[in-house]
Amino acid sequence: xxxxxxxxxxxxxxxxxxxxxxxxxxxxxxxxxxxxxxxxxxxxxxxxxxxxxxxxxxxxxxxxxxxxxxxxxxxxxxxxxxxxxxxxxxxxxxxxxxxxxxxxxxxxxxxxxxxxxxxxxxxxxxxxxxxxxxxxxxxxxxxxxxxxxxxxxxxxxxxxxxxxxxxxxxxxxxxxxxxxxxxxxxxxxxxxxxxxxxxxxxxxxxxxxxxxxxxxxxxxxxxxxxxxxxxxxxxxxxxxxxxxxxxxxxxxxxxxxxxxxxxxxxxxxxxxxxxxxxxxxxxxxxxxxxxxxxxxxxxxxxxxxxxxxxxxxxxxxxxxxxxxxxxxxxxxxxxxxxxxxxxxxxxxxxxxxxxxxxxxxxxxxxxxxxxxxxxxxxxxxxxxxxxxxxxxxxxxxxxxxxxxxxxxxxxxxxxxxxxxxxxxxxxxxxxxxxxxxxxxxxxxxxxxxxxxxxxxxxxxxxxxxxxxxxxxxxxxxxxxxxxxxxxx
Amino acid sequence: xxxxxxxxxxxxxxxxxxxxxxxxxxxxxxxxxxxxxxxxxxxxxxxxxxxxxxxxxxxxxxxxxxxxxxxxxxxxxxxxxxxxxxxxxxxxxxxxxxxxxxxxxxxxxxxxxxxxxxxxxxxxxxxxxxxxxxxxxxxxxxxxxxxxxxxxxxxxxxxxxxxxxxxxxxxxxxxxxxxxxxxxxxxxxxxxxxxxxxxxxxxxxxxxxxxxxxxxxxxxxxxxxxxxxxxxxxxxxxxxxxxxxxxxxxxxxxxxxxxxxxxxxxxxxxxxxxxxxxxxxxxxxxxx
Numbered sequence: 001x002x003x004x005x006x007x008x009x010x011x012x013x014x015x016x017x018x019x020x021x022x023x024x025x026x027x028x029x030x031x032x033x034x035x036x037x038x039x040x041x042x043x044x045x046x047x048x049x050x051x052x053x054x055x056x057x058x059x060x061x062x063x064x065x066x067x068x069x070x071x072x073x074x075x076x077x078x079x080x081x082x083x084x085x086x087x088x089x090x091x092x093x094x095x096x097x098x099x100x101x102x103x104x105x106x107x108x109x110x111x112x113x114x115x116x117x118x119x120x121x122x123x124x125x126x127x128x129x130x131x132x133x134x135x136x137x138x139x140x141x142x143x144x145x146x147x148x149x150x151x152x153x154x155x156x157x158x159x160x161x162x163x164x165x166x167x168x169x170x171x172x173x174x175x176x177x178x179x180x181x182x183x184x185x186x187x188x189x190x191x192x193x194x195x196x197x198x199x200x201x202x203x204x205x206x207x208x209x210x211x212x213x214x215x216x217x218x219x220x221x222x223x224x225x226x227x228x229x230x231x232x233x234x235x236x237x238x239x240x241x242x243x244x245x246x247x248x249x250x251x252x253x254x255x256x257x258x259x260x261x262x263x264x265x266x267x268x269x270x271x272x273x274x275x276x277x278x279x280x281x282x283x284x285x286x287x288x289x290x291x292x293x294x295x296x297x298x299x300x301x302x303x304x305x306x307x308x309x310x311x312x313x314x315x316x317x318x319x320x321x322x323x324x325x326x327x328x329x330x331x332x333x334x335x336x337x338x339x340x341x342x343x344x345x346x347x348x349x350x351x352x353x354x355x356x357x358x359x360x361x362x363x364x365x366x367x368x369x370x371x372x373x374x375x376x377x378x379x380x381x382x383x384x385x386x387x388x389x390x391x392x393x394x395x396x397x398x399x400x401x402x403x404x405x406x407x408x409x410x411x412x413x414x415x416x417x418x419x420x421x422x423x424x425x426x427x428x429x430x431x432x433x434x435x436x437x438x439x440x441x442x443x444x445x446x447x448x449x450x451x452x453x454x455x456x457x458x459x460x461x462x463x464x465x466x467x468x469x470x471x472x473x474x475x476x477x478x479x480x481x482x483x484x485x486x487x488x
Numbered sequence: 489x490x491x492x493x494x495x496x497x498x499x500x501x502x503x504x505x506x507x508x509x510x511x512x513x514x515x516x517x518x519x520x521x522x523x524x525x526x527x528x529x530x531x532x533x534x535x536x537x538x539x540x541x542x543x544x545x546x547x548x549x550x551x552x553x554x555x556x557x558x559x560x561x562x563x564x565x566x567x568x569x570x571x572x573x574x575x576x577x578x579x580x581x582x583x584x585x586x587x588x589x590x591x592x593x594x595x596x597x598x599x600x601x602x603x604x605x606x607x608x609x610x611x612x613x614x615x616x617x618x619x620x621x622x623x624x625x626x627x628x629x630x631x632x633x634x635x636x637x638x639x640x641x642x643x644x645x646x647x648x649x650x651x652x653x654x655x656x657x658x659x660x661x662x663x664x665x666x667x668x669x670x671x672x673x674x675x676x677x678x679x680x681x682x683x684x685x686x687x688x689x690x691x692x693x694x695x696x697x698x699x700x701x702x703x704x705x706x707x708x709x710x711x712x713x714x715x716x717x718x719x720x721x722x723x724x725x726x727x728x729x730x731x732x733x734x735x736x737x738x739x740x741x742x743x744x745x746x747x748x749x750x751x752x753x754x755x756x757x758x759x760x761x762x763x764x765x766x767x768x769x770x771x772x773x774x775x776x
Contacts (some may be wrong), residue, residue, distance in 0.1 A: 086616040137529045212509040221632060230725035232743065293726030294637045303616050443530060450743030451550060452737075458727030461639055472549060484530045 011178050028317075062241050069096040070369050071121035075104045075110060078392065080284060085384055089372045092379045094323040097122075106234075108446070115357075117141040122366035123373065124355050125176060127165075129233055131353040134444040135172050140355045142170035146367055154374055159432050160398045163349050167441040173353030174374025175398025177389055179316040180430045182242035183347030189334040190310040193219035202343040203246050207311060208278070212288045214310045222289035223310040224282070224403040229292060229300035229384065229461065230451035233446065236293075239313065244275055245435030253346065258439040262485060264477035266469045279460040293457055304337025305329060311338075315350060316427075320394040323415050336419065339426035351398070396427070403427075444480045452476055496689050507750050516754045523751035541752035551753065554736040558712065558757075561650075561732055562764075565711035566704055568651035571704050573658020574696075580659070605719025609649040613637055613721075639729040642722045646730060650717050653708060658703040665699035666692065698754035701772040705765050712761045733757050 072086065077102065088098050099120070102110045108130055114121065115134065134140045135265065142364050143149060153161060166172045185205060186466055191197045194214040201207035211223035227242070229235030241253060245275060247269045250256045256271045266272045282288055289309060292300050304312045304322055307329035312322070316337075323332040340346045354374035360366040368378070376383045383405075386397035391411035402408055403424065413420045441447040461471035491499070526537045545551055559575070580590055612619045614637040621633040636645055639722035669692060677687045693700075715734040718724055733753065741750025 103683035112742075112745065138532075289615075290635050290638070290726065294642060294722040294730070295725075296720075296723050298618075299610065301612065302614075306616050330553070447744040447746070451739050454550070454724060454728045454731060454739075457725050458729075461727045461728060461729075463639060463727035468549075483526070483528055 012053055013379060019073055021188040030160055030281060040266065041329050058065060068361055070123070072369065072373075073100045073102065073114065073124040073248055075119045075125055076101055077104075077125075082385075085373065085388075088377075088384075091378070093367065093368060093372070095369070101344075108211045113200050118359065119356050120359050120361055122360045122362075123369045124357060126173065126355050127233065127443050128349065128351050128355045128442050129446045129449070131173050131355055132166055132441040132463050133446050134355060136443050139358060140172070141358045142166060142168075142172055143174070143356060143370075144170050146371075148371075152371075155375070155399045155401065157398060157400045157431065158254050159436075160349070160351070163436045164353070164356075164398060167438075169221055173355045174306060174370060175375065175386065176352030177355050177395035178351040178398050179394070179396045180317040180347045180427065180434050181350035182239045183220075183340075183346050183430055183434065184313050185310045185322070185336045186336050186338050187310055187312070187318050187330060187334055188336065189307075189331050190214060190220045190223070190322060192334075193217065194310070200338050201311075202341045204243055204344070208282055208287065211282075211310060215285070215287060220308055220310050222286065222308065223290045224287050225292060225300075225303055225309040225312045227300070227313040227316075228288070228322070228384065228457065229295050230454070230457060232449040232451075233295060234297050235300070235453060236456050236460075237449040237453040238350070240275075240453075241437050242313075242346075242435050245269065245348060245437070246345045246433075247271075248343070249277065252438040254438050257437075258442075258477070260438060260445070262442040262444050263481055266470065267474060272470055272473075273466055276314075276456070276459045276466045278461055280466065283462070284313055291460075292331075292462060297440055307331070313347075317393045323410070332415070333417070333419075337423050337426040337430075340428070340433040345435070346430050348435030348437065352395075357365075368410040386418070411419055441463075442484065444477070447480055448473075448477055501724050504741050519751045519754060522747050525744075527747045535669060537748065541685050541734065541748045542636060542756070543636050544749055544751060545756060550728060550736055551733070554723045554731050554733045557643055557728075557730060558732040559567045560732075561714070562708055562711045564644060564647040565651050565654070565714075566707040569658050569707040569711075570645060570649060570700060570703055572655040573662050576655065576659045577662035577696075581663055594659055597653050597774065600653055602650075602653065602714065602716040605649050605653040606717040608656055609645065609717075627730075637722050637726075637730075639726050640731040642726070646717055646721050647711075648709065649721065654707060654719075656712055657706060661699045661706075665696040666747050669695040697772060701768060703771075704734050704768050708764055708768070709761055712757065712764075 001375050002049050005334070008135060039257055047456070064403055074387075082314070083099060086099055093202040107125075111124060111126075111130075111134075117135070124140075131140070134319055135142065143152075144153070149171065152174070156164070160175070160178055161171075163178070164173060164175065166170055176314065182340050184201065186200065188197050191199060191210070191214065194217040196210060196213060198378065199210065201210055207224070214220050214223040227235065227239040231237070241257075245251055245253050248256050254260050255265070257266050262331075283290070291303055297301060301318055301321070304314055304318055305328040312319075319337065322328045323335055338346065354370055356366065372378065375478055381404060383397065383399060386399055386402050387405055387408060389395040390397055390405075390408045394412065394415075396403065409420065412423070416423055455464060455469045455472050459466055462470070523541055524536060524538060524542075525534050527534050576594055580587055580594065597605070602669045608704045610619070615621060615633050615635045615637070618633070618636070621630070625633065634640075673691045674687060677691050683691065713734055714732065715738055718730055718732055718735045722730045724735050728736075730749065734757065737750055737757065740746050740753060744750075
């Protein structure tokens, strides 16, 4: 054999090396796989009780340091504080939790991908529209099997509890927050310039009439900043539901948009046509700030701080920022929440949920995690996140005692001053009147609004006629109804 | 048995080829399969629907609008990137003081992500807090802020910012080609009395023709697939006036979870882009 032939790799040599490689990789892979297999679930004596952790539990659990971590999937929000609560949970209950923080913008899609890939996780955030879709699709579970479920339900505001129930009346999640959204806030500084300071609209019609007055006196170029950001969930799609519900006194929107069986009931000759025709009119009249129609949620928020609008249809936590002179051009003392009267409701519910995935690490441990974040700390009996978010960001809680917590009242007083009582009364007046759309309890809504919202916007600016717009929305709704419920 | 060098080479690159097939062809094949089915998450059923998803594209008014927006955006962006690339490359091909600094400045926008470019655009154009309105108001050109991102013009603004972001690629492709043109040819053309335009047409262009072709192809592909800048700058609005096909497809696929129809739209978009690119190659490489 020549030197050159020796250097060449023969088929035998090649196969030998490849074979050796395969064996090495296989052994290493198997070792890695079995090395990371989750340990056996904790024994019942360690975890069956959901009462505050006892010393023995801590000791017992601490003897199993390789406990499979629970997984908490969430979006970015007060990250440091949330991680602090995670650590508190770990210490108090001798647990181990991994946080997976997903990008806010694509949160729904990313969570969907996780569910579809069959990933295990134990707790996740969701906002209105997502929670029931994931429940209906079998990714999350209702909470009726939880211990102390009746106590949890009893802590809710009765009207907020309805929003958290699925179509079968079962609790779908625990409250992360709720607040009224798309309800109007008034800037008296502008109204005073127009000579109508202190007046409050009681209906959307009255609001538009006041806006015309403001415009005609030159007190504001664009009197109204509607909640018409160019997004489905969190923008014009929600404003649409709010106004439909408020104007036509249809709290769950089953009479005007989607029936209880989720069948669409709107058409070119129903209430929706009147509403959208009015939207076109107010855009044409220059009553609304057109910048909102190409704005994302953040840009809409920035617009609300400009102080140039007489009415801002917004959310409580945006309004808090409007009251902050460091970031807002508004004069805080001149800003007021418009209360609801017997004439008409305002806005719709905006709620956030803690959901319980079906495919979780351990049902009992994940239940404890759910309750720690979504109900109360089992050790101290205190509400942790509910109180914290109310204090820091004016996020209301589904639990009725949070708003009477002295610390929460003090926190609200810090930014509201002597308007705190009137604001609390306004919140109480709006809560039972705001829209709680039944269609949110079906996967149809999120899939409908994600493409349908741009039709609403296109109709508003006159790019599409009211009739064509409604036809498109109806056609989309029909196809989704057919897809999910097999009807026509 | 001794392996020939060729066979050994093939064996050694096989893992890489397999990897490429796995990460490229498999998703494409999967997407093609999705375009022929309907996925129902509630019943967890996937049913074969044949060409129904493709047929639906003919009836979809949202898609028709998006095709128009995309077409407008691709044409405007391709023209802008090519002209900007050519113009800037011709300038920085000259020898002058500070040319290195200019080259660095020219490449900077390329370092920005598409999303960051969109945000820059928003900060400049916004009707409430935008820099452009602030400047125009300050110097007294306008007395109330303008809505630049309106239904009529938003695509043009997006195209402008996207071209600003993309043009450095064009500049450097064309600049590299320009530097291969022998100085002697220019001198001879001058001696022969050729004008600037004639020198560009007869001497410069033959050297940069393929670079220009690459720039046009790249711009078309990039602009045809752009989605983030629309998302960041206008969200596709107002209405659907700035919703291109990829953004609409994104909403259908990942917003409405209509995987079958979303995949069908993707495949039609791919066919459109490939056809356009083939057309460019034909036009710019054919011999007279």
